[in-house]
Amino acid sequence: MFSIRRAATKMGARPAKNSLQIIPSRNFAIHKLKGKLAEMIPVVQGRLNTLKKEHGDKVLETVKVNQVIGGMRGMTGLVYETSKLSATEGIRYRGHSLDEIMKMAPSFVEGGSPAPEGILWLLLSGEYPNKQELDDVVIDLKERSYIPEETIELIRSFPKNMHPMTQFSMGMLACQSMSTFAQHYRAGIAKNKYWEAMFDDCINVVAKSSKVAALVFNNIYHDGKHLPEFFDDKLDFGAKYAHMLGYDSEDMYELMRLYLVLHMDHEGGNVSAHANRLVGSALSDPYLSFSASLNGLAGPLHGLANQECLRWYLEILDKYGKHWNKDDIVEHVHHTFDSGRVVPGYGHAVLRKTDPRFTHQLEFGLTHFPTDNLIQLVNACYEVIPELLPKIKPSIANPYPNVDACSGALLMHFGLNQFDYYTVLFGVSRAFGVMSSLLWDRALGLPIERPGSVTVEGLLEKAKNLD
Template sequence: MTLLVSRTVRSLLRKTPFSTTGTTTPIGASIRTVTTLQETLAAQVPEKQKKMAELKKSYGSEVIGQVTVDQCIGGARGVKCMLWETSNLDPDEGIRFRGLTIPECQAVLPTYSGKAGDGEPLLESLFWLLLTSEVPTKEQADSLTADLHSRAKLPSHVVPLLNSLPKDMHPMTQFTIGLAACQTESVFAKAYQDGVPKNLYHEYALEDILSVVAKLPEIAATIYRNVYHDGVVSQDTSLDFAGNFCRMLGYNDPSFDELMRLYLCIHTDHEGGNASAHATHLVGSTLSDPFLSYAAGLNALAGPLHGLANQEVLKWIQELKDKFESEGKPVNAETITEFAWDTLNAKKVIPGYGHAVLRKTDPRYTCQREFALKHMPDDELFKVVDTIYEVMPDILKEHGKVANPYPNVDSHSGVLLWHYGFTQYQYYTVLFGVSRAVGGLSQLYWDRALGLPLERPKSVTPEWIWSQVQK
């Protein structure tokens, strides 16, 4: 199963690197139909392994941070102790995917129309970028689409299992069950049992990673159709990943397809410290296969402090509207300010505002706002969200207990979905889960390719901390 790339292809790849410093030359203009995803990665692995070994040998004892007592007992916030290839989150600048900001990704990644910048990027093109650090050609993105479609069929026992689950079981619980049930097809687990050499783990992990991403849409759509509709899932594999997913959900609107491409792309990755990405990485470090590793990530995503936050935002906005409409008052800056202070004085948070790392408006919020201005400028809920955006930062600054008074990604995503009639907000986190697999599992590939070890931090007792600080 060892993947080989010709010397000619390797040479061309070396001569046409993708730069993360602003140069956005697509790779391989002369090899547009030659390099597959597997070949591209096979060419990169030896060099990255070499650089990792050199880094450990030459600089392994260098100090890159320190840990305070606050960080130890406060969730390890800001502790620099995790390697993450695929993205970096800057407190002031926001997310970069392999060095590219969201607007830069929108400008250079292939789209459904085939023209970069004409519509939202294909999820497949961002998946390629996160795995390889290279901007794919449209042909390469299309080849990945075809590969994912070919892997999408679920094991025969999975749909009957999903059909048997109670409809009032939370969709995220069902999602985790469905993915874990697919683990029977893990190539990595079988290869490990068969004694495959450690230096080949990444090849088998990649097979599983592609299969997990491919199977998630039908699992997610089956849950959606079972819980909210007639249980029937239809497909159109002539479309890209996002377009076909929309058909499976029951939506046939090109504008909604574009929203789903944007939604899936911007939720893929947010560096490695977030709970779902970290859980995937942690479980994967035990050499659990990608199916089980990402099932762990989904369980983390299901928490109200993580992926459930977007539904909390929509609930808050709906409560705001209902309150003032029942009182015969308009929803405007004055009434929003009143409702916000009522929320804060009740010792509650304003959902959708603040972030553990960011100290500015989340670029993922901004690109969704731009989508709304283009596609739905007169939508009633969007106008409410836009007014909240105008007044909330000053309210939170005056309140004084929020490190970041600006909106995050969750502040906007639910309103966009609601506009298209996707009103089942308990399900929104499942959409997040379909997307986040791409980032967490792209890193999991490099975890195995670089031979990263079992993650096992040292814990300390409160008594130990006291003994240290009192010395």
Template sequence: MHIRDRIEEQLPEWRERVARLKKDHGNFKIADVTVDQIYGGIRGVPIQVSDISYVDPTEGIRLRGYTIPELIDILPRRRNTEFPIAGGLFYLLMANALPSDEEAYQVEEEWRQYSKVPDYVYDVIRAYPMDTHPMAMFSGAVLALQSTSKFAREYSEGILKADYWKHYLEDSIQLTAKVPHIAAFIYNRKYRDGKMIDSEPDYDWSANFANMIGKGENPEYRDLCRLFFVIHSDHEGGNVSAHASHLVASALSDIYYASSSGLNGLAGPLHGLANQECLRWLLGVLNYFEGVPDPDDLREYLRNELDSGKVIPGYGHAVLRTTDPRFTVQMEFGERHLPEDTVFQLVQRVYGVLPDILKKTGKVKNPWPNVDAINGALQHHYGVKQFDFYTVLFGISRILGFTAHAVWSRALGKPIERPKSLTTGMLEAMTAEHTAPAL
């Protein structure tokens, strides 16, 4: 069944559930908000509903209810490959149903059909100075596609609110179809002297990206792309990029505006850009020791880094309180395919000693690695050594999540977001008088 029909089939029940919750429990109190939370980036305050994914602090991400190992096991894949095709994951996120092989390939087929990127978009990328960060090029190219938005066109002509989601879905399929091509164009322009490679019709979405950046001949790298694009697709709704794209779409800005905004958030060093920092740090350690240090030397080095106030990239997380399962699955990939790689060996060694050291600081809430602790090491092994491109890889995948959130937000008629801000003076007065705000 097509994603559209699958959503249509479920919508009455979803709308009924939401309406019932609002009607019967609209005044039910979920949380109080403290002054610390207001000043602290509204950390941990429940402010939205997302059924696409949920990050459990002790278990990690579940996408539509499935853990990462479960997804790898059950989503459709090509014969003789280790990891699922992205079309199946997109189907699951969007349609809230496990796809059959046929349904997953139907997405891949639609993607193939809509994959042609208009030439003017490539001109937009060419117009950026060469030293522009690839994330700015990526976001700019996605925004340049805005004029193709079916939703924006239909909205200006007048459509039913209940049908908004259908146009968002159409735009989402059209945008995601083009994303690997745009990213590959940026990669080739920046790092391969502009040498472009045509897409390969027999390849799936993920493998085709590998192919278009000149790495299609290595089946391991094609599989790494499949793995990477599945595990980075979503991390619930509150992280900066997902929230930015959700917020922008709540104004009924179309999927191109919303996804470009999400990418802009992902480009920040406290979010998606962290993975390039992590590889830089690993290479610095290897350089310092002229190889992989033994555990005692590494412990001493790490303690010194922490004592001098440095943060070790790739460790810690705002929500997770365990080893990120996205780290674990990539570790297993590394153990199978690149056990001799020195950067990978260092990742293993750091994992062996750093959590205990971080625990002993007494202040780091999560001493375990996040996904960034390994992402770059695997890419580096297969020759993708341009650190600043790593966030683009992340973005290719994350757009799958942005679009699923946006389609369901429109389908469930979510309103424009408008939280309230207060002044410092108001907070001072309230806390002095112990009065709750009259908002």
């Protein structure tokens, strides 16, 4: 098992630029995880080969013209191993629903939020780690979070008015010189070894993501000050991230763990996951792929939804004050539609029920700070809006809340009111899912993506010939 580090010079001097050294990792849990994958991968490869050989010419489904025009929505066109979204159950990680994960996954607090490190293990291997494995992964991710001083200085040099997601994407991209996969590929490596060369990169991207994200936060909102020291070196990934942002309550540690777990993965068709996969299919290394994923996540139709939802709640508080009531909510919903807008945080492209991610976030808020006025507003909206929306617009397929309907309110409780940064939190979480999936893409030898396309005129001719 190997991980990449900046080579030290004599007497502890600052490492020379571009001086890289691959050294053995002290952590045997990650080595064990890689061994599990080495056993699993040939089995899944065999299934895939059987599929291609025995069923490759079978037609899965017909494609509608509206799907071709409408962004391929609903078209089955990807193999994605780590998660699957169900219209009736929500997201499932490796076949486990979020309800099951909340009960079965290892945690750092008895009965508390699942450990993100444990869900990383689950996404990669399909199994939960035992306690020793979990503890070892915590240490390993901390070791792998190393960022060269010149990269830190580069991030601190970014203009303060540059959007946090731009800085996050550029910061992760600046770590690309440490890619083990890129080094091995340049040196020459067999195709069946791609996944092994990529394993370290995928784990390292996850490990470095929170530190880069924290550097961005401090660069923009705290005048580039140094990250807080780790007074407790036993801090896990979620707690450490919260600590680097300046939050040290146990409740915030638990919220960060929950947030990371709930936002990790959402099958392969969403923009951030698909961008990661598409770029990776060209054998771009994980740093390049993840940066592309973040660029997609930054779009207003993807990762910015949580900001819009929180702003909508704050409109209610600004208009009606802290003594709002359910009639005020009804009035504001009507005002929103009359203004030509939609109610943010309600509805979903696939789900036809309340998003379990919303449910678990709301339960967290009501359990940990039930008197918080904003959390009470989120809960009241949940009681009012799903019944109201179909009356206003009968064509609405899903009037229920999604994950974005609560996450911003929870962050606001702790004073994290830098709205533009919320998508960076989302991006750190998404690293766990897209990196796990990318590793499996290479393990299964999935090819470069190259779908066919058609002009409007050509599609019209095809449609006419189908009549």
